[in-house]
Amino acid sequence: MQLYSYFRSSAAYRVRIALNLKRLDYDIVPVHLLKSGGEQFAPAYRQLNADALIPTLLDEAAGALTQSLAIIEYLEETYPAPALLPVHAIDRAYVRSIALAIACDIHPLNNLRVMRYLKNSLHVDDAARDDWYRHWCQVGLEGLEARLSRDARVGKFCYGDTPTLADCCLAPQFFNAKRLNCDLSVLPTVQRINDACLALDAFASAAPDRQPDAE
Amino acid sequence: MQLYSYFRSSAAYRVRIALNLKRLDYDIVPVHLLKSGGEQFAPAYRQLNADALIPTLLDEAAGALTQSLAIIEYLEETYPAPALLPVHAIDRAYVRSIALAIACDIHPLNNLRVMRYLKNSLHVDDAARDDWYRHWCQVGLEGLEARLSRDARVGKFCYGDTPTLADCCLAPQFFNAKRLNCDLSVLPTVQRINDACLALDAFASAAPDRQPDAE
Numbered sequence: 001m002q003l004y005s006y007f008r009s010s011a012a013y014r015v016r017i018a019l020n021l022k023r024l025d026y027d028i029v030p031v032h033l034l035k036s037g038g039e040q041f042a043p044a045y046r047q048l049n050a051d052a053l054i055p056t057l058l059d060e061a062a063g064a065l066t067q068s069l070a071i072i073e074y075l076e077e078t079y080p081a082p083a084l085l086p087v088h089a090i091d092r093a094y095v096r097s098i099a100l101a102i103a104c105d106i107h108p109l110n111n112l113r114v115m116r117y118l119k120n121s122l123h124v125d126d127a128a129r130d131d132w133y134r135h136w137c138q139v140g141l142e143g144l145e146a147r148l149s150r151d152a153r154v155g156k157f158c159y160g161d162t163p164t165l166a167d168c169c170l171a172p173q174f175f176n177a178k179r180l181n182c183d184l185s186v187l188p189t190v191q192r193i194n195d196a197c198l199a200l201d202a203f204a205s206a207a208p209d210r211q212p213d214a215e
Numbered sequence: 216m217q218l219y220s221y222f223r224s225s226a227a228y229r230v231r232i233a234l235n236l237k238r239l240d241y242d243i244v245p246v247h248l249l250k251s252g253g254e255q256f257a258p259a260y261r262q263l264n265a266d267a268l269i270p271t272l273l274d275e276a277a278g279a280l281t282q283s284l285a286i287i288e289y290l291e292e293t294y295p296a297p298a299l300l301p302v303h304a305i306d307r308a309y310v311r312s313i314a315l316a317i318a319c320d321i322h323p324l325n326n327l328r329v330m331r332y333l334k335n336s337l338h339v340d341d342a343a344r345d346d347w348y349r350h351w352c353q354v355g356l357e358g359l360e361a362r363l364s365r366d367a368r369v370g371k372f373c374y375g376d377t378p379t380l381a382d383c384c385l386a387p388q389f390f391n392a393k394r395l396n397c398d399l400s401v402l403p404t405v406q407r408i409n410d411a412c413l414a415l416d417a418f419a420s421a422a423p424d425r426q427p428d429a430e
Contacts, residue, residue, distance in 0.1 A: 096285035143266035
């Protein structure tokens, strides 16, 4: 398998974690989002990913798969062990809702193309852009903290004591929150789970600074 | 089942379609996003939905379920017929990737709280806000058009001739695209599929103007 990835892409980071947790072999194909006007816009890449977004997983059997959560669900169905989703529908909904709260309601507001639009089309200055980033990240992670702090299913990880799809999303988002100086003091549960994640090699070796294209 | 919904919420609209397609009985509990400073921020609602977002499905067995796609996956696992996902993992990934492209990369940029932030915190004027909305909607739907126009799995709907999770997301997004005067002429496949959707009562009766809280 080949993962079209960018070291700092939060969505690619999620898939790297899932591939590592499932002990699957894969090669990283770096797609530099900034160089040469953005390598994701190259016609050859758009054949694989019409949205010109990262990541894409190129799988011998499945062809080009896009959207990080769809890719992870595919891996879960194709390589069930170790499981990244619980057994029961109610618990699966809980885990998916955490993953989606991050993937839909935090990350898309903070990704590179949005930051660029704010700068280039709306002429928003650096400080106001940082405020925007922090705002959505903070609001979203505080919502997650509220859920995690009161749900009996939380263990060492978001669901029990082994990592799930939810944790594959939590760690990359926490990495961004730290980088943009969000107030982490109000996120004790999120932070504790992030620490548990990073103690696992599957998460640690998926981190941006451990990627072949890291700068 | 009770669906906490707002007539114009695109995410709630997806779940209304899925509930209708599966012929499940549910009551709509309207949550007005604008009245009284936003009913979604009421403490009682935040107990159900820590993110103060719409929708929430309150189910006798499962309790409060959040995030539209997690809710629909739950319905799919609990009430499998009619199926909203294909049988094979590769095709499930395809359907999910369309749903996620809309739910992650189009809709979150255009929802009410974001439009408000642009206005109130960044002082972006009406015309520039409309441009922002149209931009993300247009870019996202053109990516979808590119995929749909070249994928052999496309039939009357995004996958074959019966509606799936992908169509549950496509129709509400197309509704928004129309409302904001996106250029629909470059979206012939998306438009054709939307027409096929709206010809079904499950979609038509889920539309914003057919809701009890419609204005």
